[in-house]
Amino acid sequence: xxxxxxxxxxxxxxxxxxxxxxxxxxxxxxxxxxxxxxxxxxxxxxxxxxxxxxxxxxxxxxxxxxxxxxxxxxxxxxxxxxxxxxxxxxxxxxxxxxxxxxxxxxxxxxxxxxxxxxxxxxxxxxxxxxxxxxxxxxxxxxxxxxxxxxxxxxxxxxxxxxxxxxxxxxxxxxxxxxxxxxxxxxxxxxxxxxxxxxxxxxxxxxxxxxxxxxxxxxxxxxxxxxxxxxxxxx
Numbered sequence: 600x601x602x603x604x605x606x607x608x609x610x611x612x613x614x615x616x617x618x619x620x621x622x623x624x625x626x627x628x629x630x631x632x633x634x635x636x637x638x639x640x641x642x643x644x645x646x647x648x649x650x651x652x653x654x655x656x657x658x659x660x661x662x663x664x665x666x667x668x669x670x671x672x673x674x675x676x677x678x679x680x681x682x683x684x685x686x687x688x689x690x691x692x693x694x695x696x697x698x699x700x701x702x703x704x705x706x707x708x709x710x711x712x713x714x715x716x717x718x719x720x721x722x723x724x725x726x727x728x729x730x731x732x733x734x735x736x737x738x739x740x741x742x743x744x745x746x747x748x749x750x751x752x753x754x755x756x757x758x759x760x761x762x763x764x765x766x767x768x769x770x771x772x773x774x775x776x777x778x779x780x781x782x783x784x785x786x787x788x789x790x791x792x793x794x795x796x797x798x799x800x801x802x803x804x805x806x807x808x809x810x811x812x813x814x815x816x817x818x819x820x821x822x823x824x825x826x827x828x829x830x831x832x833x
Contacts, residue, residue, distance in 0.1 A: 608637055608648075619659065628659040645683060650676070654694070661701050670701035687725050692718065696736045703739070708746045715740035729767050734760065738778050745781070750788045757782040776805060780820070787827070796827040 615630035635652035642649055653676050661669025677694040684691055699714035719740060722733050741756035760778045768775050779802055787795035799820055806817040 608634070608641065611637060615655070619655070624659055624663040628656065628663045631656040631659055645679070650680070654697075657701075658697070661704060666701050666705035670698065670705050670707075673698040673701055687721060689725070692722050692725060693732070695721075696732075696739075699736075699743075700739060703743055703746075708743050712740065712743040712747050715743060729763050731767060734764050734767060735774065738764075738774070738781070741778075742781065745785060745788075750785060754782070754785040754789050757785050771805065771809065773809075776802065776809075783823075787823075792827055792831050796824065796831065799824045799827065 611630065611634050615627060615634050618626040618630055631652055635649065635656050638646060638649040638652050653672070657669050657672035657676060660672060673694060677691065677698050680688065680691040680694055686692075695714070695718040699711045699718060702714055703711035715736065719733075719737065722730075722736060726733050728737075737756070737760055741753055741760060744756055745753035757778055761775075761782050764772075764775050764778050779798065783795045783798035783802065786798060803817070803820050803824065806814065806820050810817050
C-alpha cells in the first residue's frame, strides 16, 4: 500500500513479474489478478496497462493448469482488442493465436484448428507468410490439423513449412528441427516409410550435435529410425 492506503502498482507489478520469472504459475496468476483489479480501478478497463494485466492474468491462468479458463479469457480480451484497435492490429493478431493455442491446450483441437485457419489469412496480410511468429503459428495450426486426423492436409502444411522455416530461421534452429520431425511423422503416417526414414536419417546428426547423443529427442529419432528399418525389412 502507498502512504494514503492506495495500492502501490509498481511494487505489485514487480512482485507479479518476479513470480512469473521464477515460473511460479499459481502465484503469478493471483498477483496478476490483483494487479488487473488495481489497474481497472485506477485507469479503467481499456487502459493499456489494464489490457496488459488482463493478458498476463489469462496466460498464467493457463500455465497454472486452467487451460479452459485461459481460453475464455483470451477470447474476451481478443474481442475487446478488436473493438479498440481493429482485427489487423499486431497485438490483436497475437491474441488470436493465443486464443487458438489455449483452445488446443484445453483439449478442443477441432475448435483450435478452426481458430487458426480463420486467423492465418489476416496474419499473412499484415505480417507475411514467413514472419517468424507466423511460421510458429503455422506450425501450431499444422499440428492441430494432424491431431484432428487429417494426415494428408497436415503433410501438405508441414511440407510447405519446412523449406520456409529453414530459409528464415536457419537449418540449425530448434523450430526448423521441430517442423522437420513433424514432416517425417506425417510422411510415415501417409505410408511413405522410405521417405520418412530418409528424413529422420538426415535429422539424426543434428540431434546428436546440438542436443547430444543421450538426449530424449535424439533417442526418439534413433528409435523411430530403428522401427522404420524393421518395418521396411519385414
